[in-house]
Amino acid sequence: MSEEWMKEFEKDCPDGFLREDEFVAHYSDYFSAGNQRRKEALAKQIFRTFDKDASGCVDFWEFMCGMSALLRGTTVEKLKWAFSMYDLDGNGYICTTELLNVLKLMHELRYPSATEEELEKVQAPLEKVRDRVFNELDRDGDGRLELREFVEGVRKNPALLKMVEEGGDDDCTVQRLK
Numbered sequence: 001m002s003e004e005w006m007k008e009f010e011k012d013c014p015d016g017f018l019r020e021d022e023f024v025a026h027y028s029d030y031f032s033a034g035n036q037r038r039k040e041a042l043a044k045q046i047f048r049t050f051d052k053d054a055s056g057c058v059d060f061w062e063f064m065c066g067m068s069a070l071l072r073g074t075t076v077e078k079l080k081w082a083f084s085m086y087d088l089d090g091n092g093y094i095c096t097t098e099l100l101n102v103l104k105l106m107h108e109l110r111y112p113s114a115t116e117e118e119l120e121k122v123q124a125p126l127e128k129v130r131d132r133v134f135n136e137l138d139r140d141g142d143g144r145l146e147l148r149e150f151v152e153g154v155r156k157n158p159a160l161l162k163m164v165e166e167g168g169d170d171d172c173t174v175q176r177l178k
């Protein structure tokens with residue numbers, strides 16, 4: 001597995017570094033459908049979770065750490081990665097706006113060809129999902145999810161993460177919320 005990654009990485013990054021704009025371009029091409037601006041926003045966010053020292057470049061080591069946490073990590077490692085992905089501004093907690101934005105991005109990933117109108121329609125159900133997730137996870141009720149609240153809460157109730165990943169837009173999720 002890691003040898004394949006090494007090859008891919010060397011092909012894409014002959015100088016040993018992957019820059020943000022290269023990653024974003026690569027990613028946008030990979031998902032041919034979907035709104036360009038939103039795809040770029042998501043790609044930047046994924047890149048940022050890899051770019052641990054915020055240098056704007058990901059070296060092979062950072063790339064490997066990111067990928068292995070994502071693909072082969074323990075539940076806690078995956079949850080930490082999810083947390084850093086959801087914490088869009090990187091200030092150490094997830095606020096309600098960030099969670100809603102993540103829900104929208106996840107929805108767009110599942111339905112890359114959704115029109116603006118369709119996205120408008122899912123706004124209300126996604127807000128419900130957000131409220132539900134906060135009710136469950138925000139133990140101290142301060143409107144912020146900290147890493148500890150997030151990891152412990154989702155470990156106790158994995159269905160919550162599934163709701164976030166699946167965007168809560170299918171009928172059964174909406175049903176479950178009623």
Ligand SMILES: [Ca+2]
Nearest residue numbers: 087089091093
């Ligand atoms: Ca934040």
Ligand SMILES: [Ca+2]
Nearest residue numbers: 138140142144
């Ligand atoms: Ca809190």
